[in-house]
Ligand code: SF4
């Protein structure tokens with residue numbers, strides 16, 4: 001069995017330089033946001049108080065960061081130790097997905113200098129779904145760093161912190177499954193207050209379940225995506241057999257999700273809404289088509305055997321899950337008065353900069369820390 | 380969302396309303412909140428409003444709000460006009476908007492007519508903004524029922540703006556240190572024994588302040604009287620000593636907006652054209668806050684579910700980590 005080792009390839013490459021440049025552009029616009037206000041950079045307005053900084057960077061970004069959650073569930077709860085080689089890279093992407101999601105919250109908050117109020121018990125407002133999400137995400141970021149910390153500590157002298165982590169890892173792992181279950185479902189519950197403002201194609205009491213299950217699916221999606229991209233780019237042995245086995249499981253979860261969603265649409269008699277031609281209805285169908293495609297790729301044996309199957313399926317899952325969130329929060333939403341929203345270029349650049357930073361940090365970490373399994377073909 | 384798309388959506392909503400209008404019946408929603416017996420409110424009678432917008436400028440002055448203008452791209456001929464907001468914003472707590480149809484000849488007629496509507500916070504009985512605020516910056520006074528905002532606590536997440544069924548709270552995006560703006564019934568004036576600025580200056584009594592109980596009785600009287608009957612419409616505050624506006628009963632739609640909407644509100648509307656024309660949204664009678672809170676309370680009742688789940692997960696994780704440290708490489 002191989003062991004995890006740093007890649008030790010060069011840090012400065014054309015790819016990392018481009019990523020760095022994109023991140024710098026994003027930071028430039030963030031500076032503008034802090035100097036001149038949210039409206040100077042973002043197109044959010046009277047009808048759309050939330051734009052892509054909330055929906056992409058936080059709602060979608062943390063779901064993409066669910067790799068660590070998804071794998072921990074499989075490896076430690078369902079005791080599938082054979083998936084262990086996929087654990088660390090999954091945690092690493094989760095680490096950045098969540099940490100940068102938390103950073104995005106900070107620059108999106110209109111009164112960020114008051115953010116500590118979330119932690120003061122006398123301002124606690126437990127009826128608010130967002131309060132639960134905020135505390136839970138903060139706690140999970142800490143848990144993620146602890147879960148990942150052995151990668152930093154390996155080969156170092158055992159200190160107090162290391163002993164603590166070793167001793168309590170079972171509890172940390174349990175929290176690493178519990179907390180995402182709580183806040184990813186709450187990201188669905190956040191929409192329960194929307195009532196008629198959210199199209200019935202998305203508004204349902206099942207929102208929490210639909211959100212948490214699809215976050216799990218996206219978590220497995222990102223694990224499969226990374227495994228393919230990283231092994232290709234760095235000439236590492238791919239975990240094909242492992243991934244192929246995993247994909248059957250994910251395919252079945254996807255089918256269950258689709259069954260829940262369509263069963264609910266049918267039970268609420270709202271399928272008529274899916275039969276008109278409008279932007280949101282087209283999006284609804286694309287969303288479902290992506291999930292269905294992923295399920296088929298993963299389940300039909302002949303398709304699953306294809307060389308790119310797990311990669312394509314993973315992309316379909318990630319795209320479907322992201323679109324589902326975008327639709328539920330923005331496209332399926334109708335403001336009270338006739339406002340419309342499309343992100344501005346600077347607003348998009350901030351989000352792109354954040355994604356670039358995330359990928360950049362991921363690359364730096366796998367090159368310097370023991371994250372990936374198998375020796376690189378070239379040094 | 381484009382207007383066309385919105386219309387399509389509303390059309391579909393038409394033939395599927397039976398399904399959507401039905402409230403969420405399951406055991407999930409928590410019980411609705413009840414209106415306080417001392418609740419104060421407003422009655423806005425669209426048929427009395429002549430669109431003078433005196434209330435808008437009085438509101439600006441009373442609350443020290445800066446002037447606002449239509450965005451240049453939409454302003455057409457009146458570019459640069461001083462204080463001409465077209466909707467609520469971080470600088471505008473109250474706005475008069477116009478409904479017009481076809482030739483717009485007759486007031487308070489749906490076809491080829493026009494009508495006015497006043498938009499501001501409705502001071503919900505079971506307010507979504509209070510329910511969603513993560514830090515309790517929005518609060519509802521248990522006696523007067525006034526929903527007020529504390530900028531010293533607010534973190535600026537804008538969930539209140541996203542969640543309000545009437546699109547009321549507005550963040551000021553033009554200010555790097557912006558805050559939420561929302562009508563608070565001029566609490567500061569009420570403390571001095573005055574009434575909210577809009578009702579104070581309204582020349583026709585279209586905006587009328589007073590205890591919700593008395594306003595409800597007044598609504599009953601207006602709806603009971605036959606159209607054309609001479610009627611003394613109170614001005615300022617109901618039961619006050621100002622001379623009334625002597626006029627006649629108009630053709631009301633016989634519906635009251637705010638009585639049941641979103642679990643009831645302390646602002647009520649009477650009008651001569653259907654409320655959706657005026658941009659007052661079709662909101663079910665169930666308070667959205669009761670649905671969201673009901674779900675949270677069910678899932679997180681005494682934190683029992685999370686604690687049990689944690690115990691189970693921890694047990695499994697511990698058992699499955701035979702080697703003590705989970706992140707050890709498998710010893711195979
Ligand atoms: S109308 Fe909106 S802002 Fe006013 S109390 Fe109701 S939910 Fe809050």
Ligand code: SF4
Pocket residue numbers: 511512513514515516517528532533534535536537538539540548559
């Ligand atoms: S913007 Fe402020 S008042 Fe509104 S929900 Fe967020 S913290 Fe509360």
